Every structure is written in C-alpha cells, then in structure tokens.
Amino acid sequence: VEKYALIVAGGKGKRMGQSVPKQFLLLEGKPILFHTIDSFKRAFSDIKLVIVLPKDHVDRWKSLTAGSEYSTIPLALGGAERTDSVRSGLKLIPEGTLVGIHDAVRPFASVSTIQNAYSEAEARGNGIPVIELTESIRQLDSTHSKAVDRSKYRIVQTPQCFQSDLIKKAYQEFTDNQTDDASVLEAYGEKINLVDGNKENIKITQKEDLKIAEALLKK
Amino acid sequence: VEKYALIVAGGKGKRMGQSVPKQFLLLEGKPILFHTIDSFKRAFSDIKLVIVLPKDHVDRWKSLTAGSEYSTIPLALGGAERTDSVRSGLKLIPEGTLVGIHDAVRPFASVSTIQNAYSEAEARGNGIPVIELTESIRQLDSTHSKAVDRSKYRIVQTPQCFQSDLIKKAYQEFTDNQTDDASVLEAYGEKINLVDGNKENIKITQKEDLKIAEALLKK
Numbered sequence: 001v002e003k004y005a006l007i008v009a010g011g012k013g014k015r016m017g018q019s020v021p022k023q024f025l026l027l028e029g030k031p032i033l034f035h036t037i038d039s040f041k042r043a044f045s046d047i048k049l050v051i052v053l054p055k056d057h058v059d060r061w062k063s064l065t066a067g068s069e070y071s072t073i074p075l076a077l078g079g080a081e082r083t084d085s086v087r088s089g090l091k092l093i094p095e096g097t098l099v100g101i102h103d104a105v106r107p108f109a110s111v112s113t114i115q116n117a118y119s120e121a122e123a124r125g126n127g128i129p130v131i132e133l134t135e136s137i138r139q140l141d142s143t144h145s146k147a148v149d150r151s152k153y154r155i156v157q158t159p160q161c162f163q164s165d166l167i168k169k170a171y172q173e174f175t176d177n178q179t180d181d182a183s184v185l186e187a188y189g190e191k192i193n194l195v196d197g198n199k200e201n202i203k204i205t206q207k208e209d210l211k212i213a214e215a216l217l218k219k
Numbered sequence: 220v221e222k223y224a225l226i227v228a229g230g231k232g233k234r235m236g237q238s239v240p241k242q243f244l245l246l247e248g249k250p251i252l253f254h255t256i257d258s259f260k261r262a263f264s265d266i267k268l269v270i271v272l273p274k275d276h277v278d279r280w281k282s283l284t285a286g287s288e289y290s291t292i293p294l295a296l297g298g299a300e301r302t303d304s305v306r307s308g309l310k311l312i313p314e315g316t317l318v319g320i321h322d323a324v325r326p327f328a329s330v331s332t333i334q335n336a337y338s339e340a341e342a343r344g345n346g347i348p349v350i351e352l353t354e355s356i357r358q359l360d361s362t363h364s365k366a367v368d369r370s371k372y373r374i375v376q377t378p379q380c381f382q383s384d385l386i387k388k389a390y391q392e393f394t395d396n397q398t399d400d401a402s403v404l405e406a407y408g409e410k411i412n413l414v415d416g417n418k419e420n421i422k423i424t425q426k427e428d429l430k431i432a433e434a435l436l437k438k
Binding site: 128130133134135136137138139140144145146147148150152153154155156157178179180182183186191192194199200203205206208211212214215216218 | 347349352353354355356357358359363364365366367369371372373374375376397398399401402405410411413418419422424425427430431433434435437
C-alpha cells in the first residue's frame with residue numbers, strides 16, 4: 001500500500017517570541033521542517049510527502065528549498081485552524097493509501113514510532129503513537145481538582161496514521177475543531193488503536209523546547 | 220513562619236542505566252542534588268533543609284559534601300517506597316512550620332514557583348505547583364481509550380508545600396502508597412490549592428532527561 005506523510009505546519013510562531021515561524025528555525029544549521037521530513041524518509045525510503053503551509057510562508061519555503069530535493073514536495077495551503085489545514089492537505093492524498101498526519105515541529109519521531117503507526121493503520125484502520133505520563137496529573141472540576149491515576153492516561157503524539165479513505169470521510173463529515181486527528185476519527189465512530197511512541201518525539205512550541213531539541217539532536 | 224524544604228531522593232538510579240544514583244549525577248560539574256538545594260536557597264535565603272536519602276547513599280553524600288556547607292544539612296533515611304521516605308523525613312520537620320516536599324531530581328523549580336507554593340500553603344494550608352498539558356491526552360478503559368479535554372487537566376510538580384501539622388497528620392493516618400503528597404493530603408480530606416509551576420521544572424528520571432537538563436542549564 002502506498003504511504004503518504006502529511007506534514008502540517010500551522011501557526012505564525014508568535015509563541016516563540018521571534019518572527020521566523022518555528023518550523024523554519026534551524027537545528028544544527030538545518031530547518032526543523034527538513035529534520036521532520038528526513039525522519040519519515042529514514043522510516044520508509046519510498047514515502048510520499050505533502051506539506052501544508054500557511055500562505056504567508058510559501059515564499060520562505062521556496063527560497064529555502066530552491067535547487068534541493070525538498071523543492072519537489074507538493075504543497076497545500078493551510079487554513080485558519082489546524083482542522084482546516086489538515087482538510088486542505090487531505091485533498092492531495094489519494095484514496096486507497098495510508099496517510100500519517102504529522103506536526104511539522106516534531107522532528108524526532110523515531111523510525112520504530114513511524115513504522116509501528118503505519119503498520120497498525122494498515123492492519124486496523126488507524127495507528128496512534130502514545131507514551132506514558134511520567135508525572136502525576138490532576139483533573140480540574142468547576143471549583144477544585146482531584147488526583148487521577150496517571151497510569152490510565154497516555155500522551156498522544158504524531159504521526160497519527162490512517163487508511164486514507166477513513167480519515168478523508170471523517171474530515172468531510174466533521175466540522176468542529178479538535179486538537180488531534182484521532183479525535184476526529186473517533187467522533188466519526190471509529191475505535192482508536194494505540195502504538196508505542198518515543199519520549200524524544202517532542203513538539204517544539206516554546207523557546208525552551210528549542211533548547212531541548214538541540215540537546216536531543218546531540219545524543 | 221519558618222520554612223523547611225524536605226528534599227526526597229529515592230530510587231537506585233536503575234532506570235538511568237548507570238550505577239550512580241541519579242541525584243548524584245553531575246550537571247555542569249555539580250551534582251543534581253546540589254542544584255536542587257541551591258534553587259531553594261535562591262527562593263528563600265533562610266530556608267531550612269532536610270534531605271531524605273536511601274541508607275546505601277549516605278556514604279557517597281558524606282564524601283561529596285565533606286567540608287562544604289552542604290555537609291551540615293540534616294539527613295533522614297529513606298524507606299522502601301516513596302511514602303515511607305517522606306514519612307521518615309517529616310519526623311524531622313517541626314509542627315507550626317511550612318514544609319515543601321520536593322523531588323531531589325527536580326533541579327529547575329523557579330524562584331516564583333517555589334515562592335508561590337509556600338505563600339499559598341501559608342494562606343490556605345497547601346500549595347501545589349502545576350502546569351498545563353501542551354499535548355493531547357487519551358484516557359484508557361478496559362478495552363480501548365478515549366480522547367479527553369486536556370484543558371481540564373494539569374501536570375503536577377513539586378515542591379508541594381504544606382502547613383507542617385496538616386501533612387504530618389495526613390501521613391500518620393495514611394498507609395497506602397501514592398504518587399504524590401497532594402494525593403495523601405487529599406485522601407485525608409483536604410482541598411488542594413494549585414499554583415503556577417514552570418515548564419523547565421522537569422523530573423530527571425531517564426537518560427534523555429539528563430541531556431534535556433544540560434540544555435536547560437545553558438539557557
């Protein structure tokens with residue numbers, strides 16, 4: 001089955017306190033988004049890529065990639081919300097394939113995380129990488145909060161992998177905004193299958209995360 | 220009101236894949252535990268310290284601290300479970316004081332995290348630092364899992380600060396093991412008060428965390 005990676009670059013990088021969108025910030029001299037793309041190529045040498053970029057970032061992408069192999073990757077234009085951006089990208093994903101939807105700012109998904117998620121999607125419709133919580137959590141209610149058993153929860157990562165027919169239909173029917181694609185498929189009525197993610201697979205959203213990413217890259 | 224910090228060093232560092240207990244590993248040439256102690260001194264110059272150490276680690280502590288100001292800090296001996304270690308340390312904390320119970324392997328609690336937690340404890344009995352989740356979470360049930368609203372949850376950090384009478388009584392009545400001290404006080408019937416923690420305040424439990432800690436220290 002053909003495999004696609006739909007890499008979604010949202011936001012304007014305002015949270016990082018700098019003008020360069022975070023997916024274009026350099027890690028050891030290479031844009032984060034290039035690291036992310038390379039992580040998929042390491043997992044599957046024949047992976048097909050689609051990048052979703054906000055319209056304002058397309059010129060920067062073109063100058064960054066000019067003359068490189070990255071310049072041939074098809075682009076879709078992002079929308080106001082993450083859900084709009086994913087829906088825009090899914091239009092470029094053929095039916096009858098597998099698609100992994102991935103945050104552009106997660107450069108450290110391991111080969112096994114990526115391969116496991118696609119395998120599970122091929123076998124059972126979807127495969128979602130998760131990791132255990134290493135810290136206690138509390139659940140808020142209207143006035144206070146209560147301890148909950150952290151062993152009953154998992155942190156959700158990407159790539160969230162799907163048989164493309166399923167996730168395309170789910171996104172056609174689904175209009176509310178959600179924080180991740182598994183939730184969209186779940187709202188459509190499907191059961192979600194979890195696979196092992198990797199702890200280094202962090203999302204770079206804040207300045208501290210960039211320092212952490214540099215440390216992880218040196219390992 | 221007198222302020223105490225009860226710094227709890229558990230475990231044998233097995234998870235780090237090395238023989239040195241993790242609280243003694245060096246960050247920029249200084250043991251993690253010394254960084255942790257110094258973070259409290261930055262928040263309150265008159266803080267009183269008590270360290271809980273497993274018996275097997277006492278000799279190492281004594282040779283590390285010989286001749287330094289750290290050597291005068293009172294020690295309590297840890298037990299089999301974290302709960303036993305905290306109970307052992309609480310015997311050295313006088314009634315009528317404030318006590319912050321803190322993981323030895325959290326060297327990056329900020330001055331404001333520490334000060335806010337003690338202030339809240341002084342005003343309302345307890346103060347527990349928490350941060351928001353930046354990633355989606357799912358809750359497991361017997362066969363599957365479901366998306367939950369991450370904005371309704373908080374990650375719990377330390378120092379968890381208490382009026383000492385309250386937490387000492389809670390630990391006297393309470394015998395089960397719990398993952399944190401707020402849960403012990405909650406089981407005793409008290410409402411828990413949350414304050415803002417800081418994202419850098421990570422717990423160093425795995426090899427990757429040590430790399431991350433080095434990066435955070437260079438900021």
